[in-house]
Amino acid sequence: MIELRNVSKIYTTGERALEDVTLTVEEGDIFGIVGKSGAGKSTMLKLMGLLEMPTTGEVVIFGENAGAYRGAKANAIKKNIGTVFQGFNLLMQRSVAGNIAFPLEITGKRRHEIKTRCEELAELVGLSDKLRAYPASLSGGQKQRVAIARALATNPKILLCDEPTSALDSFTAKEILRLIKDINAKLGMTTVIITHDIHVVKAVCNRMAVVDEAHIVEIGKTAEILANPQSAKTKELLNFDI
Amino acid sequence: MEYIETGFFRHHLEVFLEFRSVLWESTLETLYMTFATVTMAYAIGLPLGMFLVCLGKGGLFPNRAVHAPLSFVINTTRSIPFLILLVALIPFSRLIVGSGIGNNAAIVALVVAAAPFIARMVETALNEVDVGVVDAAKSMGANNFQIMFKVLLPESIPSLIRGFSITTINIMSFSAMAGVIGAGGLGRLAIRYGINFWRYDIMLIIIIVIVIIVTIIQFLFNLLATKIDRRI
Numbered sequence: 001m002i003e004l005r006n007v008s009k010i011y012t013t014g015e016r017a018l019e020d021v022t023l024t025v026e027e028g029d030i031f032g033i034v035g036k037s038g039a040g041k042s043t044m045l046k047l048m049g050l051l052e053m054p055t056t057g058e059v060v061i062f063g064e065n066a067g068a069y070r071g072a073k074a075n076a077i078k079k080n081i082g083t084v085f086q087g088f089n090l091l092m093q094r095s096v097a098g099n100i101a102f103p104l105e106i107t108g109k110r111r112h113e114i115k116t117r118c119e120e121l122a123e124l125v126g127l128s129d130k131l132r133a134y135p136a137s138l139s140g141g142q143k144q145r146v147a148i149a150r151a152l153a154t155n156p157k158i159l160l161c162d163e164p165t166s167a168l169d170s171f172t173a174k175e176i177l178r179l180i181k182d183i184n185a186k187l188g189m190t191t192v193i194i195t196h197d198i199h200v201v202k203a204v205c206n207r208m209a210v211v212d213e214a215h216i217v218e219i220g221k222t223a224e225i226l227a228n229p230q231s232a233k234t235k236e237l238l239n240f241d242i
Numbered sequence: 243m244e245y246i247e248t249g250f251f252r253h254h255l256e257v258f259l260e261f262r263s264v265l266w267e268s269t270l271e272t273l274y275m276t277f278a279t280v281t282m283a284y285a286i287g288l289p290l291g292m293f294l295v296c297l298g299k300g301g302l303f304p305n306r307a308v309h310a311p312l313s314f315v316i317n318t319t320r321s322i323p324f325l326i327l328l329v330a331l332i333p334f335s336r337l338i339v340g341s342g343i344g345n346n347a348a349i350v351a352l353v354v355a356a357a358p359f360i361a362r363m364v365e366t367a368l369n370e371v372d373v374g375v376v377d378a379a380k381s382m383g384a385n386n387f388q389i390m391f392k393v394l395l396p397e398s399i400p401s402l403i404r405g406f407s408i409t410t411i412n413i414m415s416f417s418a419m420a421g422v423i424g425a426g427g428l429g430r431l432a433i434r435y436g437i438n439f440w441r442y443d444i445m446l447i448i449i450i451v452i453v454i455i456v457t458i459i460q461f462l463f464n465l466l467a468t469k470i471d472r473r474i
Contacts, residue, residue: 049381071385078383089374093397093472103382105392134472154382 001027001158001190002048007057007067009043017043019214020057025207030184030191032205032222034198034237039211041194045162048192049083050074062157079107082151086163088143090135096122096146097131103153121149125179141172148179152187159183161193165200177204198237202226210234257443264431269451271345272427275417278349280410283356290316290357291364292390298365300373302386316358324355324416328423345427348420356413363409367401368394400471407463411456418452428452 002025009018018040025031035041046052047059050066059067066077082103090099097118104114122128125145135143144164151159161180165173181204184191193205201208201222209219210233217231229235248256258265290312296302297309322330328351335347371394379393395402418429428448436445468474 051377051381075383075385078381081381083378083381085374085378087372087374089372089378091375091393091397092372093399095472102379102392106379106382106384106388136473160381 001025001029001062002192003058003060004044004047004054005058005060007047007054007059009040009047009052010055016214018047018054021214021216023209023216023219025190025192027190028184028188029207030181030193030205032201032208033192033194033211034196034201034208035211035233036196036237040214041211042162044211045083045160045192045194048158049081049160050078079103079154080156081158081160082154082156084144084147084151084159084161084164086166088135088140088147088167090143090146090150092135095132095134096127096138099135099146100149100153103150107154117153121152124152124183125149139172140168141175144168144172144176145179148176148183152183152189157190159189159191161191163195164193166196173200174203180204198234198240210237254443254447258447261444261447265428265447265451268426268428268431268448269455271425272414272417272429273455275345275349275352275420275425275427276410276414279352279356279413279417280406282349282353283360283409283413284406286353286357287360288364290361292368292395294361294365295368295394296386296390298369302389316361319354319358320362322355324351325419325422327351327355328419332423343424345420345425347423348417348425351423352413352416352420355416356409359412360405360409363405364402367398367405370401371397400467400473403463403467403470407460407467410459410463414452414456414459 004021004023007018007021008016010016021040021044033041033044043052047054047067048061050059050061050069054067057067058065061077062080064077066074069077091102094102100118100121101114104117109117118131119128122131125148127142127145127149130138130142135146138146159180164180165176168176177200180191180193183189193200195201205222207220208222208225210217210225210231212233217233218225218229225234226238229238294309294312297305297312328348331351331354332342332347334354335350336342338350339346341347375397376389376393379389384392417425417427418432420427421430421433428451432445432448435441436448
């Protein structure tokens with residue numbers, strides 16, 4: 001579904017964010033990418049979401065070398081990828097329904113189609129009674145639910161989550177993770193979660209990669225890595241608990 | 243002081259009634275100049291501001307080679323005192339509206355002064371929109387046109403409306419200077435009676451009229467901006 005092949009990313013500032021990274025996310029996976037801030041995990045997500053182009057190597061999505069696409073060609077691929085952000089990134093001047101409708105408007109869907117789809121999605125994320133509310137009046141958990149509904153609106157095949165629970169309290173975080181897991185099970189959506197918290201990976205991901213200093217230090221099945229971590233970095237992340 | 247015999251309020255009321263037709267005429271002239279300037283200055287300044295945002299650092303299509311000179315021209319125009327600009331633009335106004343003096347010549351100078359101001363204000367308003375929201379739209383495959391018209395502009399509407407109110411009031415205030423090149427309006431009335439004839443009573447009435455107009459504009463647009471803003 002998503003492949004990074006020997007990908008390096010050096011920003012124009014000279015920062016080496018990723019070096020020779022190779023990884024495959026299979027269809028239906030909930031793939032966790034864990035690492036400290038500055039490790040390069042956000043860059044990985046940007047590459048997968050086609051928000052950045054790799055300096056060298058290939059980003060293959062749906063079997064296409066999408067990492068090299070620009071403009072309309074990249075936008076066409078992006079419409080099959082939903083993204084959820086740490087800071088929710090909702091449109092503050094649009095209602096919940098308006099936010100969910102946004103990606104549908106962009107793809108030129110008709111008004112009645114948009115309306116039905118909004119209602120469906122609001123029900124899926126448990127916000128049917130909030131369709132006409134504005135983001136400013138919602139709690140963090142509710143905002144993230146709206147963001148998830150918005151990310152799912154166009155029926156994407158891939159859901160990318162950038163620290164989806166980091167701005168939430170631990171109780172709400174659990175609810176959001178459960179929702180992401182449910183969606184993966186219900187819709188079979190390939191999901192990638194970026195997080196600094198290995199417990200998030202433990203809770204929902206079937207496969208995982210540990211990133212440190214622009215490299216992947218460990219990759220494989222979550223259960224196996226957690227039971228028998230090989231890298232010192234993985235052990236460090238596992239032992240860290242507040 | 244003439245009003246010592248008649249009393250302050252009574253005197254000014256009498257002056258107001260005596261001059262009401264010329265006051266009314268001047269008010270209409272001021273409103274005409276302000277309205278015409280606002281319309282034309284926004285027609286230039288709004289797209290210019292949008293363009294600046296696109297060309298700027300982190301914009302939709304960053305281009306320093308175009309942004310820097312454009313920015314320089316805007317800063318230069320904004321730094322010229324309006325009174326000087328007004329006089330300096332007389333030949334230009336003659337070219338555009340056929341006369342270097344009068345209301346329409348003043349409008350030319352007002353537009354030249356206001357458009358860069360508006361462009362900067364629009365730029366600031368649009369740049370205030372959360373980068374994350376723009377990123378989200380990009381991640382959904384929105385093109386530049388959609389990001390501008392479905393994200394940046396709608397998200398900054400409350401800010402744009404507040405800016406509109408400030409701009410309108412500034413233009414009205416600048417239009418008072420236009421009396422210097424023979425334009426009408428409350429400004430010229432104040433200059434003629436207040437400075438040339440030392441009629442402070444008429445001046446006071448003119449000030450009150452201007453304050454009332456400014457207050458109404460400010461109140462209405464702030465109300466509109468607050469009503470429309472979904473963040474509060």
